[in-house]
Amino acid sequence: MRLLRPSDAAALAAAYVRNRDYLSAWEPMRPEEYFTEEWQAADIAKRLAALQAGDQYPLALIAGDAIVGRFNVAGVVRGPFQSAGLGYWVDKNYAGSGLASAAVRMIVEKARTELGLHRLEAGTLLHNIGSQRVLLKAGFQKFGTAPNYLQIAGTWQDHNLYQVILHD
Structure with a gap:
């Protein structure tokens, strides 16, 4: 990572093209241009500007030459x-392999120390x-449920909310 x-x-x-169908149940509806190199280049530029401002930390999970996951500490x-949100996804071919759990544990440690x-x-x-298992393995605890929290797959959907406290 x-x-x-x-x-x-x-x-x-x-x-994103490779995982389009797989991710569609877990993400907002995306415009067609989202799946192009040009759109991703512009988005990466925005995210790296936000990194420079200290507003987010955009990470890629790499296997060989391929990106097989995206993790973002944002907001x-x-x-x-002294808080932020964590979002992530892992390639359909790597789901359930433990990569997301390992990556989230690394991010928790980085958020604490760096x-x-x-x-x-x-x-x-x-x-x-x-995803709930990934968070629990990394020390997150459920602290609530948010009704109609995000528009996912075209529908406002409830979400479980998790947090990890990094310092006593």
């Missing part, structure tokens, strides 16, 4: 909150048991 790079646009577009709030955060939050669809 490493920071996303401008040169990742083609590999990221290929990953970083400093001051007394980013100096106090808390990470993540949400899952109520029926996304796999």
